[in-house]
Amino acid sequence: MNRTEEQRLVAQAQRGNSEAFAVLYRENVQAIYRYVYHRVSDRHLAEDITGDVFTKAIEGLGRYQDTGNPFLAWLYRIAHDRVIDYYRKVNRQPTESDIEEQSIPIESDMDSGLVQEQISSVLQTAIADLTPEQQQVVMLRFVEGYRIEKVAGIMGKNANAIKALQHRALRALANRLERAGVDIESMMAGLT
Amino acid sequence: MNDQLTPPQLDILDACLETVLRREKTIADCLAHYPDDAVWLKPQLQTALLLRSLSAPGMPEDAVKTLENRVVRQFNRSMSAPRHNTSVRWVGKWAAGFMVALLIAFGGGTTTVAASANSQPGDVFYGVKRAWENVIVYLATLVGRADEVWLHLAQVRFDEMQTLAAKGNLEPDMLDEVYGAVQRAIVFADSDTTPLLVVFMMSAGSELQIIPQDTLIAAHYDRVSAILEPHFDPSGRLVLLDKTDMPDVPPVQTIAASATAEPTLTQMPTLLPSATPTETPGVFASATFDASATPTRTPTDTPTSTATVTASFTPTLTWTPLPLPAGTLVTATPLVVVATMTQSLSSPRLTPTGALLYPIRPTQLAVYMTQTAIASGEIPTEEVSPP
Structure with missing residues (x-):
């Protein structure tokens, strides 16, 4: 997916188009899953946290601003925060x-x-x-x-x-x- | 091993990593090339190769699908739920007024002096302009005035396209931008903005004909040409014949209605943008705007200026737009009185030149309408005389 297409989908999703968001999800979910998996080393936990990442993305989508980086960059940041939160909760490294x-x-x-x-x-x-x-x-x-x-x-x-x-x-x-x-x-x- | 690497050493590490990870060189090749750095370089390159070998498991397909269903359900719930209802009720009028002030400051009409307002695709400030537009669209959507903003943006995109065409730099992307903006303007148009949009579409359609086209842009050109041709449904509402990539209307349109229904507005305040443009003659001007609602019907121009040795000056313009007489929107070319200012380098004074009648573009009227409609609910038409 090129940047223009991605920006169009993001704009549509921000206006409430669920299909546009679904496309963004399908485009990025594996990268986010891999990222989380390598941070937590557990498939089921990685799936749960990946779900949390997209839930947070929905909550923050209205505030999302394109800063010139791919949408995935924003999702990575959310994933990073979710993993940190997870380790904070279990209080173990x-x-x-x-x-x-x-x-x-x-x-x-x-x-x-x-x-x-x-x-x-x-x-x-x-x-x-x-x-x-x-x-x-x-x-x-x-x-x-x-x-x-x-x-x-x-x-x-x-x-x-x-x-x-x-x-x-x-x-x-x-x-x-x-x-x-x-x-x-x-x-x-x-x-x- | 050194505790901290110098910048050149960091570059060596990165250069080696690039070639080794892409299998263009071996670790031994790199170490031979940088023998003085081999001691610290070797374990880091080895570790990087080990990391590269980490298996990258994919999320199982069924889990992807299950999660997608859940995510889409959450998305739909989130979008259908009333968003920021309380706060938007509270700030509704303020936000709407502020939005319009921003819009004007940004590029809405003849008073525009913001530095980025006149920037074109490829200019330094163009990114600022588009980012600002996103803010405006967001605010407008919150307060249910996306119809007016998209009408304005359709005009802006069309103007940009014409400018690029005049320079011989028209690209397919620019035509697509025009198409997208017009498409949204049609989708969001309501009974108030539809007549203005139709005037714009017909005017733009005619202007488009004189733009030379080549084979590179032909398909995009035809698409724009087609969308600029108004089509109506039996109820008189503009419709899109080509529903490809049709934008959705966000489910927040009722917010503004609830805000304007508040029975607290007993006066007819007008928006009072106070502008302080700083201009360097021959370059461009920039301005900041403050907006407040003041129950006045008298437009005043209070220019002041300060000459400097560099011949720059700082005029202050206070401009109070009048609510125009109520009436019905018509397709006749609207006229509006606009007070303009002139200045002379030899005598750096701003001089109001009084009224100037000239036909304005529909979107400029839309901006003006937005100001006054927010405050009074009235729809301006035709013309107004200066005091």
Whole structure:
């Protein structure tokens, strides 16, 4: 969907056109779900929070102003806030011991699917220990694969700030994995 | 590993990430290219590649559909529920008056001096102009006056299109903008604005004929040409023949009715915009407007000016539009008296030149009507004499 089409749909939705909003929902729901899923690591919880994101979007649609960024950028911000709210309610963030408990040696003859699962599990636990902004950069930059400029637009920051956040997130993750005894080299080998 | 990277190092990291993540280079290639940075670069690039490998599960299709049904139900409930009912009742008249003041300040008529008002697509201020319009549309929708605003915006879009056409820069998008604005003006038109809209459509339809078209814009041009041809249903209401992308009328139209039904207005106040334009001769002027309701029927012009060595001056214009006589809207070309100001660089004084009769465009009349109709409920017609 191009920007003009998206702007038209947003304007229609703001005037009460439910079909326009449904199109916006279908266009963005998977990206929001992936974003939330990687932040909470639970499919059902991710579905619930994704629903909350669109409920909040409906409530705020009348106040929404196009600032030149995609509609998805606004939804990401809502999703980010919902995830923060969730963790605030449950009052828990993963700890270093969580990674250590999950960390099992990756053997060369391990099934590739199992390696992938193990890497995902360890990384998601480590990501959850980053600051909310670092988590957002990691998700948008490396999981969704957006370029720096687009991440900057979504997060409302300039590109240099995102580069700095990106570096701090990667450094923190690398340190975190190292402290937890995770062998990055063997993980990398497991990927190939 | 350095605790903080320098900006060049951040750029190195990002450049390496781009090439490695897109598999254009390996981590080893990058490290060989930046040997001095290899120590801190390697673990970060490795971590980034691991992150890239994170599986991205999709939401199951049935869950997507179930959630969509729920979201659409919530959307419909939200849109059908009375929104801000109490507050809009309270601010109804104020909001309507303020809205019109903003509209005038923005680009509604001959008094417009806002910097962005005359900007065209591609100009620096054009984004400001469109953002401002969104505010106006939002406010107008809240108070049930979207018909007048869309009528005005249809005129604005058409003017912009003509300007671009005159420069030879007419793009299909601009024609689509005109189409969209006219479409909304038709959808929102009520019995008051319909005659004005018809006059505009017929006038614009004629003017459109003289715009040269090429194959690039032909389809868009034809679409605009078609929509500018008025069609009516048996009740005399304007209808759209092409219902493609037809906008919905928002369910908030009753709000203004309840506001205007309040029996508290016993006088006939007129809107008193107080303008303080600052003008640099030969460039453009900008202005801020304050609006208040004052029970007066006497328009006054009180120009003052201050000359400076740079030959700029700051006039103050107080303008009190009169409620025009009540009557019936007719299709004859309406006339209105507009007090205009002239100024001279050698003698930086503003001089009211008195009344000037000239035909105005229907949307300018609509703006004027909006002012007075909000305050008095009367519909102006034809002409008014200066005091």
